[in-house]
Amino acid sequence: MNGFFEALDAQDKARQIGVIATDSPAGLAFPAHTHAQAQLILAIDGVMIVRAEAGSWVVPPGRAVWVPGGTRHEIEMAGDVRMHSLFVAHEVRPSLPRDCRVIEASALLRELIVTAHGLPADYDLNHRAGRVLALILDEVEIAVPLALHVPMPRHPALSALCTQLIRSPAEPVTLESWAHAAHMTERTLARAFKRETGMTPGAWWRHARLLLSLPRLSAGVSILELALEHGYDSPSAFAAMFRKVLGMPPSEYLRRK
Numbered sequence: 001m002n003g004f005f006e007a008l009d010a011q012d013k014a015r016q017i018g019v020i021a022t023d024s025p026a027g028l029a030f031p032a033h034t035h036a037q038a039q040l041i042l043a044i045d046g047v048m049i050v051r052a053e054a055g056s057w058v059v060p061p062g063r064a065v066w067v068p069g070g071t072r073h074e075i076e077m078a079g080d081v082r083m084h085s086l087f088v089a090h091e092v093r094p095s096l097p098r099d100c101r102v103i104e105a106s107a108l109l110r111e112l113i114v115t116a117h118g119l120p121a122d123y124d125l126n127h128r129a130g131r132v133l134a135l136i137l138d139e140v141e142i143a144v145p146l147a148l149h150v151p152m153p154r155h156p157a158l159s160a161l162c163t164q165l166i167r168s169p170a171e172p173v174t175l176e177s178w179a180h181a182a183h184m185t186e187r188t189l190a191r192a193f194k195r196e197t198g199m200t201p202g203a204w205w206r207h208a209r210l211l212l213s214l215p216r217l218s219a220g221v222s223i224l225e226l227a228l229e230h231g232y233d234s235p236s237a238f239a240a241m242f243r244k245v246l247g248m249p250p251s252e253y254l255r256r257k
Helices: 003-015 106-119 127-141 157-168 175-182 186-197 201-218 225-228 234-247 252-257
Strands: 017-024 028-032 037-045 049-052 055-059 063-067 074-077 083-087 101-104
Touching: 003 055, 017 106, 028 252, 037 049, 037 106, 037 225, 049 063, 055 201, 083 106, 083 186, 083 234, 106 127, 157 175, 157 201, 175 186, 175 201, 186 201, 201 225, 201 234, 234 252
Parallel strands: none
Antiparallel strands: 017 083, 028 074, 037 063, 037 083, 049 055, 049 074, 063 101
16 A cells, blocks of 8 residues: 555656556555645546545546545545546646546546556657647546535444445345444434435435446446346336436436437
């Protein structure tokens, strides 16, 4: 773990912009830390949980979290994760976001970041490598922040229950079962959960399962299979919740991808 952060520190000093690729097993956590440079954390495969003072996000493949330089944050792997991290010094592009946010990583942005990982360290901003990196920043700058994210509670017991659901979204859960596992009354758990996330446990379950279904939907998995995988009673129930949260049916979401 120390070697990983030493490598990041070395990159911070050596380059104003660059990409690091990391493969991490399920359950691995990068403890709270900061970087001098801003960081865009892109999930290539697997699901991450990113926490910062401004909020917490479940990050499935195809999405990324922007963390400004100097922001204290931590990352937990909810499954086996392959991620790419873009680091960029503030002076390279001062107009980049100053707040933490989740963005949809377009196909172009994903391919550019993967390409940038193989670029030489002694790049020239006036040649191909530099133009690739500049285009990455253009894409980040115009990316629309996503309102759809699932806040993670900081309370250890509640966080553990949420992480368990993320890893196994089809597992049935009830307020009673969560309260028992957290050694709380149902009322205490519901109040604590609402206070820490702004959502009721039931609303959180629905949003988390829906968000986690998006990568599988994009991969061509049927609505029936997705409904069963994510704890819905029927495809129509899944489609109805999809429309309620995203404002469109699954078929339209796929056309926009």
